[in-house]
Amino acid sequence: MIRPVLRMGEPVLAARAQEVAADAFGSPELLALIQDMRDTMAHLSGAGIAAPQIGASLRVVIFGGGNKNPRYPDSDAVPDTVLINPVLEPLADDEEGGWEGCLSVPGLRGWVPRYTRLRYTGFDEHGTPIDRIATGFHARVVQHECDHLDGILYPARVRDFSRFGYTEVLFPELAQVERRGAEEGGEGGESA
Numbered sequence: 001m002i003r004p005v006l007r008m009g010e011p012v013l014a015a016r017a018q019e020v021a022a023d024a025f026g027s028p029e030l031l032a033l034i035q036d037m038r039d040t041m042a043h044l045s046g047a048g049i050a051a052p053q054i055g056a057s058l059r060v061v062i063f064g065g066g067n068k069n070p071r072y073p074d075s076d077a078v079p080d081t082v083l084i085n086p087v088l089e090p091l092a093d094d095e096e097g098g099w100e101g102c103l104s105v106p107g108l109r110g111w112v113p114r115y116t117r118l119r120y121t122g123f124d125e126h127g128t129p130i131d132r133i134a135t136g137f138h139a140r141v142v143q144h145e146c147d148h149l150d151g152i153l154y155p156a157r158v159r160d161f162s163r164f165g166y167t168e169v170l171f172p173e174l175a176q177v178e179r180r181g182a183e184e185g186g187e188g189g190e191s192a
Contacts, residue, residue: 002043003036003054005103013104014151017050017057020084025127030060034082034125037062045070046103047078048141050148053104059085061145064138071101071174075137083130086122086146090115091133098140100154101167109170111163112154114140 006013024030033056041049041062048063064078095113102108118139121131134142144154158164168175 001036002039005040005044005049005053006055008102008105008153008155010104012052012055012057013148013153015052015057016151017052017059017149019059020123022127025084025123025125030125033058033060034062041065044103047072048145049103050145052148052151059149061086061142061149063141063145072137073174078138078141081130082125083120083122083142083145084125086120086142086149088143088146089119089121091117091119097163098137099170100140100144102144102154104148105153105155107167108155108165109167110155110158110165111160112140112144112157113159114143114157118142120146 020030033051036054037049037051037060040046040054042065047069048061051058051060061083062081063083064080066077066080068077069075092115094116096116097111097113099109100112101110116139117133117135119131119133120142121129123129147154147157155164
């Protein structure tokens, strides 16, 4: 089911989400939440979504899909992933800036520094361990989505506010894609 996406200012988006209990893996409730996240992300052409964005304060994110994302046409495809109770470990101090948007901050983009290479661990929806190395856009998406689980939205990571603004001004070629997402999603419109 497509769910409304909460916008910046909602208390659940500013709070640390709760760990998913071991006995919840594979449960109908968890699987339904993940399906709602998938439906919502797909409907808005999102690169990822975190459970708090649809009002569930749980440490669950999904991202990717295996295809290039229309909101980030110059970026590589990211593998379709469900990641629960994630732990991120930067593998280098190197950071790289890149443009980000967010379903919870519709219509805006900002230049955000992120680690260029990291390891992430956690579990899929059935409790199977995940242990991956990510670089580039994949690493950026993982960091963005996992920030949601700690109550951090990407504008808090922007260091240079001369590189933060409306998508339709900064990227007019993407304005139609994002406007359509905002109209169809009710409370969405951006993704990361």
